[in-house]
Amino acid sequence: MAIRCNVFRLLIVLAGLFAQPTFAHPASTTSIVVSQQDDALHFNVLLPIEQLQMAMPDWPVLVRNDEAQLNTLIIPYLHQHLTVSLADIPISINIEPLGTERCEYEDCLRLEAVARLPANASLSALTVAYDGITHRVRNHRTLLITDLPVENTNRMVSGAYVLSWSHKTVSLLVTPTHFQLLTRFFQLGLHHILEGLDHLAFLLCLIWSVITANLQTIKTNSHRSKHQVVTQSIVLISLFTVGHTLSLALSALNMLALPAWVTEVGVAASVLIAAVTLAIRPQSQNRLIVLLFGLIHGMAFSEVLHALPVDTSTRFFAVAGFNVGVEVFQILLAAVTLPALLALTNWQYFNSCRMVFAGLVAVAACIWLIERLSGTSAASWIVCVIMVLTGLILLTKLRYRDHRTETRTTRASLKYKN
Amino acid sequence: MIKPISLATLLLASLMALQGCGGDSSDNTTTTPTTETATDDSASADTGDDTTDESETGDDTDDDTTGEDGTEDDTADDSSDSSTVTASSCDEDSTSQIDALICATEMFIDTLSESEQASVLYDWDNSNTERTIWSNLPTGNVQRNGMRIGELSDAAYSALIDVAQILLNDEGYEDFQGVLAADDYLQEQGGGSTYSSANYYIAIFGTPARDESWMIQLGGHHLAYNVTFVDGVGYPVPNHLATEPKAAFELNSTTYAPIVEEGDAMVAMFDALSSAELSEAYLSGESYSDVLVGPDNGSGNYPTDYPTGDDRGGILVSSLTEAQQALVIAAMAQWVDDYQAEISDPLMADYTTDEALADTYIAWAGSQSAGVDVDTNGTYLRIDGPRVWIELACQGGVVIRGETHYHTIYRDKEMDYGNTL
Numbered sequence: 001m002a003i004r005c006n007v008f009r010l011l012i013v014l015a016g017l018f019a020q021p022t023f024a025h026p027a028s029t030t031s032i033v034v035s036q037q038d039d040a041l042h043f044n045v046l047l048p049i050e051q052l053q054m055a056m057p058d059w060p061v062l063v064r065n066d067e068a069q070l071n072t073l074i075i076p077y078l079h080q081h082l083t084v085s086l087a088d089i090p091i092s093i094n095i096e097p098l099g100t101e102r103c104e105y106e107d108c109l110r111l112e113a114v115a116r117l118p119a120n121a122s123l124s125a126l127t128v129a130y131d132g133i134t135h136r137v138r139n140h141r142t143l144l145i146t147d148l149p150v151e152n153t154n155r156m157v158s159g160a161y162v163l164s165w166s167h168k169t170v171s172l173l174v175t176p177t178h179f180q181l182l183t184r185f186f187q188l189g190l191h192h193i194l195e196g197l198d199h200l201a202f203l204l205c206l207i208w209s210v211i212t213a214n215l216q217t218i219k220t221n222s223h224r225s226k227h228q229v230v231t232q233s234i235v236l237i238s239l240f241t242v243g244h245t246l247s248l249a250l251s252a253l254n255m256l257a258l259p260a261w262v263t264e265v266g267v268a269a270s271v272l273i274a275a276v277t278l279a280i281r282p283q284s285q286n287r288l289i290v291l292l293f294g295l296i297h298g299m300a301f302s303e304v305l306h307a308l309p310v311d312t313s314t315r316f317f318a319v320a321g322f323n324v325g326v327e328v329f330q331i332l333l334a335a336v337t338l339p340a341l342l343a344l345t346n347w348q349y350f351n352s353c354r355m356v357f358a359g360l361v362a363v364a365a366c367i368w369l370i371e372r373l374s375g376t377s378a379a380s381w382i383v384c385v386i387m388v389l390t391g392l393i394l395l396t397k398l399r400y401r402d403h404r405t406e407t408r409t410t411r412a413s414l415k416y417k418n
Numbered sequence: 419m420i421k422p423i424s425l426a427t428l429l430l431a432s433l434m435a436l437q438g439c440g441g442d443s444s445d446n447t448t449t450t451p452t453t454e455t456a457t458d459d460s461a462s463a464d465t466g467d468d469t470t471d472e473s474e475t476g477d478d479t480d481d482d483t484t485g486e487d488g489t490e491d492d493t494a495d496d497s498s499d500s501s502t503v504t505a506s507s508c509d510e511d512s513t514s515q516i517d518a519l520i521c522a523t524e525m526f527i528d529t530l531s532e533s534e535q536a537s538v539l540y541d542w543d544n545s546n547t548e549r550t551i552w553s554n555l556p557t558g559n560v561q562r563n564g565m566r567i568g569e570l571s572d573a574a575y576s577a578l579i580d581v582a583q584i585l586l587n588d589e590g591y592e593d594f595q596g597v598l599a600a601d602d603y604l605q606e607q608g609g610g611s612t613y614s615s616a617n618y619y620i621a622i623f624g625t626p627a628r629d630e631s632w633m634i635q636l637g638g639h640h641l642a643y644n645v646t647f648v649d650g651v652g653y654p655v656p657n658h659l660a661t662e663p664k665a666a667f668e669l670n671s672t673t674y675a676p677i678v679e680e681g682d683a684m685v686a687m688f689d690a691l692s693s694a695e696l697s698e699a700y701l702s703g704e705s706y707s708d709v710l711v712g713p714d715n716g717s718g719n720y721p722t723d724y725p726t727g728d729d730r731g732g733i734l735v736s737s738l739t740e741a742q743q744a745l746v747i748a749a750m751a752q753w754v755d756d757y758q759a760e761i762s763d764p765l766m767a768d769y770t771t772d773e774a775l776a777d778t779y780i781a782w783a784g785s786q787s788a789g790v791d792v793d794t795n796g797t798y799l800r801i802d803g804p805r806v807w808i809e810l811a812c813q814g815g816v817v818i819r820g821e822t823h824y825h826t827i828y829r830d831k832e833m834d835y836g837n838t839l
Contacts (some may be wrong), residue, residue, distance in 0.1 A: 027813070054705050054796070138537045139811070157715045157721075164723045262519035 027051070027140070028106055030133060031160075034146035036117075036174060041084065043093075043113040047074075047132065050106045059261060064107060065099040081132040084115040091115045091126075116173060116244060125151060125171040134172045136163040149173040173215040179290040191326020192301065197296060198271050198368060201361045203333055205274035206236050206290065209401030210280065212354060213340050218345050226342055233338055236290050237330050243294015244301055245323050252319045258299055265373045266296040272365035279358035301326065425489060507832045508584070515758040516628065516650050519584045523626040525632065526577035530565075534574070534793060537565040542624030542631055548839045549623055549633060549644070550714035554658055555637040556601075556612045557619065560715075563635055568616025573649050578620055578636075582809060585634065585645060589679075590756030597641045598675025600661045602830070603669045609817035613639065631838055640825075642713070645761070646836030652761035653837075655830040657753065658713065662815055662823035664792070683749040684799040684810050688782055688790040691733070696790070699733040700772055701783040706798035709809040711826045718836055732781025736772070746780055750801060753808055753828035769806040778803035784812070795822055805832050 005231035028048035040190050049062050062069060075095045084091045089092045098110040100172070117126075133140045152170040171271045193199050211218070216227060250256035270293040301322065330337050344350050442470055462470060508521030530538055540548055540563065553560035559820035579826065583591055605613040617638050624632030628650040636643040640660035646653045666675035688696060711721045725731065735746050747770050755762045768774065782790055784797035791797055797812040807829040812822040 051707060054707055057705075081601045136703065137705045139706050139710045140711065154719055155717075162717075166723050166725070166729075308670055 001068040002257065010120060019275075025369055028103060028143040032130065032142060032144045034128070034144060034148065034172065036148060039117045041115040041117060041126070041172075041174070043082065043115070043128075043250075045077075045078065045082070045109075045111045045113060045132075046097075046103065047109040047111065048103060048106050049100075049109060051133050051137055051140055052077075052109070055133040055140070070097045070109075074111070078111060078113065079130065081130060081135065082113055083129045085127045085129070086118060090125075091118065125172055127169055127171055129169045130163055131165070131168040134163070134168070138165045140165070144170055144405070146172060147152065154245065178317045181317040182324075185318045185321030186328075189301075189322040189327075190329050191325075192322075193326050194328045197364070198267050201265075201332070201364060202271045202297070203237070203330060204337060205271070205278045205358070205361060206240070207233050207334060207337050208354060208357065209274070209278045210236060211338075211345065215345060215350075219343065229342065230338060233334055236287065237334055239287055239290045240294040240297070241323075241327050243291045243296075244298030244326065245294075247295040247298030248301050248323060249319055251299055256299065261372060263299040264298060265369065267300050268365050268368035268372055270296055272362055272369060275358045275361035275365055276348070277356055279362070279392070295395050355396065359389070362392075363389075430647075475506060479830070492528055504521065508580075515760040516647065516652060519581065519652075520626045522577070522581045523622065526574065526581050527622065527626075529571065529574040529577045532571075538622055540564075540618060540621060540623045542633075545623050546718035547647075547716050548621075549635065549835060550839070551716040552635065552637050552642040552644060552656075552658065552719050553713045553715070554640060554660055554708075555713075557617045560713075562619035562621070562637060564619045564621025566616065567618045567620055568614065570620075571721075572719065578783070581634070582636065582776070585643070585758060585761075586756055587758055589763070592658050593680075593756060594641070594643075597659065597673040598638075599672070599674045600663070600667065600670050600676060601639055601776045603674075604662060604817045606669065609818050613625065615815070629731045631836065633835070638772050644835065645757070646838060648836040648838060651764070651823050651836075653765075653830065653833045653835070654757050654761055655828060655834045656711075656752075657756075657828040658826070659828075660823065660825040663818050664812075664822060677826065680749075680752040680826060681810060681824055683745070683752045684808075685790055687742075687745045687749045687780060687794060687801075688799065690745050691738075694699070695733055695738070696782075699779075699781050700786060701729075701731040701781050701798075704731070704783050704795060706783050707796065709811050709825050711807060711809070711829055712825075712827060718839065720839055721829070724807065724831060725802070730779055732779030732800065732802060734776065735778040735780060735803075736776040743775060746775075746778070747803065750806060750808060752828070754806070765806075769803055771834070772805075774804055778806070792824070794820055796823075805830050807831055 024229065029049070030048060031046045033044040036045075053059065053062055056073075059073060060069075062073075078092065078095050082093065082260055082413065084093060093113045093115045095111055097114045098112055100107055100110070118207055120284060128144070132142065134142065142163040143157075144163055145160045150156065151173070152163055155167060161364070210229055214229050214232070218229065247256060257341075273289075274293070301376070344353070347353075435656065439608065506527065508518045512521055514517035527535060527539065548563055551560075551563055553562070557566075568580060570578060582594055585593055598618060601613040602615045618636065619638055620639065622632065623635065624630055625633050626647075631646070631648050632644065633646040635645075637658070640658075640662070642656065642658035643654065644656055646655075659680070661677045664677065664681060666673055666678060668674075705802060710725075711723055722740040727792060729759060735743055738746070746765075750769055751766060754766050768777075779800075779802045781800045781802060782798060785791070785794055788794045788797070790799065792810075794813050795812060795814045800811045801808040807827070809825075809827045811825045813825060815821050815823050
């Protein structure tokens with residue numbers, strides 16, 4: 001409603017500016033109406049000829065509907081002075097003349113420029129730069145009228161964004177379609193978890209824990225136990241997904257907010273706990289804890305989604321796309337790592353590999369934890385490595401002692417039986 | 419007969435109303451150019467014009483709101499009460515010009531009926547958008563704040579004139595009269611009924627008081643007085659003055675020349691420059707079809723289009739001789755000194771310190787071959803100081819074709835609207 005009201009207000013101003021031959025003054029404004037039609041931005045440009053002539057004093061006198069002038073002067077001029085770019089990369093524009101019309105006081109040229117948006121333009125700020133006429137006629141103003149969200153609304157007057165010689169650019173937020181939202185945020189979710197080593201490490205620890213917890217049964221009854229492992233893994237991963245979906249949705253609806261550093265510390269702590277659990281008591285992966293960790297990771301995901309669309313329906317599609325992306329990657333990860341780890345269960349170094357992996361993840365988690373708590377990067381990680389390595393050595397020694405004690409007990413028992 | 423544009427504007431305004439877009443303009447009760455009434459006579463009488471109403475009879479778009487009956491009924495009692503107290507008593511009773519102005523403004527408000535006060539008076543709080551609504555265009559094109567002076571009762575109009583006389587000094591008041599008379603002259607020349615000395619508007623923001631922030635906004639076509647008072651200090655900026663025709667004209671046996679002195683003073687400033695200095699003052703590669711920092715159009719914000727740094731073209735005033743500098747100061751005074759001394763003197767003092775002049779440029783644009791010729795369309799003259807900003811642009815005539823007319827603006831880069839936006 002607000003935008004429509006502003007457009008109406010603007011129309012009244014424009015009616016005054018353009019529609020009154022006896023009252024209006026010569027310094028007419030340029031108007032550019034910007035609209036989005038699917039994947040294209042349309043710029044409907046109304047260019048006052050007298051002001052244009054003043055801006056280009058070396059041009060011949062402009063004549064109405066002169067095709068040669070349109071093709072050799074006007075269209076190249078508009079190409080030169082109207083640019084649309086996405087992250088500093090220009091988007092090509094196609095310009096068509098729509099004719100000359102009377103703007104009451106003076107003749108105006110109407111042209112339409114169409115910029116075809118790239119697929120990744122959704123939710124990105126597009127920069128529209130225009131300095132037609134104002135590059136020379138300093139008092140000239142261009143009124144850019146659009147229903148698209150505009151950044152920096154300080155220069156909005158009656159629903160129009162005012163461009164001048166010193167303010168030549170405007171950033172527009174392009175509204176994506178629901179499908180564009182889904183695909184873009186699906187990719188974002190996929191990339192985010194792929195690039196998020198902490199999330200990856202956590203998931204691998206979960207999967208490895210499930211296998212280790214069922215190691216004995218896997219060795220005895222391979223088919224049934226493997227099925228059990230897959231089921232348990234899916235359950236745990238799904239719990240993790242439920243957790244992060246819930247917190248992500250609550251964050252997206254602004255119903256849940258924690259400082260970024262708290263969630264980041266929470267993620268690092270969850271990874272450390274998962275690594276230690278994998279090393280010491282893999283059979284004790286608690287489903288509630290996994291759910292809790294999912295909640296924490298979900299809040300961390302929400303930090304990435306600060307560019308979410310404003311309205312609820314598009315926000316829903318964005319969050320859904322992101323979550324599906326995360327989930328798809330998790331399934332892919334499980335699909336690759338589960339068979340590989342199952343195949344390695346009979347390998348004599350399987351447990352050693354587990355310990356090394358858990359140790360490495362624990363070291364990384366400690367580094368993340370200290371970094372995120374202290375805000376410093378490399379100051380403490382060496383100390384941390386030493387601490388964790390010492391801990392691992394102690395753990396290994398303890399387990400070795402337990403193993404030796406167990407062996408001795410078994411031997412004694414056998415001896416006793418014999 | 420209603421002009422097509424008026425019809426279009428009305429139609430759009432109706433659509434806005436249907437859209438529920440009353441919003442900011444809901445306080446404004448008048449929407450279109452109107453018929454001349456008995457009160458219009460009083461408006462034009464002060465400018466020496468007592469004949470304009472005859473030519474206005476065809477324009478009857480709001481006869482039910484501005485007829486004699488309506489205004490006289492509402493205000494007759496008030497005016498009879500207040501007519502015994504005049505602005506001169508404010509002058510006598512007040513210890514300062516600002517106090518006299520406050521007194522006169524209060525008296526003007528007292529002459530208004532309750533409904534008229536509702537049109538004229540605006541709350542100070544959250545009024546940034548409204549306070550920045552003013553224009554160089556005729557009121558048929560851009561709706562102003564407040565009440566059309568043509569609709570004021572005789573007493574209210576008289577009280578308003580008292581306010582103007584206290585606010586402005588003699589020269590400023592002459593300019594005020596001249597700009598209003600020029601509109602009647604344009605109507606006489608066939609410009610249409612939108613041009614009329616009755617089509618100027620008065621609005622008052624806040625409560626006039628020494629320790630309050632308040633503002634007088636008086637304007638219409640080619641005129642915008644935006645005088646803000648903060649703790650008893652007045653800032654008459656932004657101030658737009660313009661006139662068509664720019665030369666002296668005669669209306670009802672009275673000769674007016676509202677902005678001739680301003681134009682002459684600006685030209686004298688450049689005429690005193692050597693050809694090398696004139697060349698240095700020229701804004702190469704720039705053209706101006708109007709002033710650069712014109713109406714704020716209800717933006718609610720300060721303008722941001724002043725050139726800064728290397729974009730500030732022109733010649734430094736401090737590099738000129740004393741005689742040349744005196745001409746620059748004289749040109750500034752044509753705008754700044756239009757107000758009562760309590761308002762103007764501190765500003766002139768600030769604008770003309772050695773430090774300020776060392777950062778003040780004079781510049782011009784237009785046809786280099788024609789030189790500083792105000793009869794050439796596109797000639798543009800400017801004073802650009804650290805605070806003061808004065809522009810004069812020469813445009814082709816709109817009603818009186820074949821000759822140029824002036825558009826001017828006086829702003830203070832730091833104290834527009836009293837720095838209260």
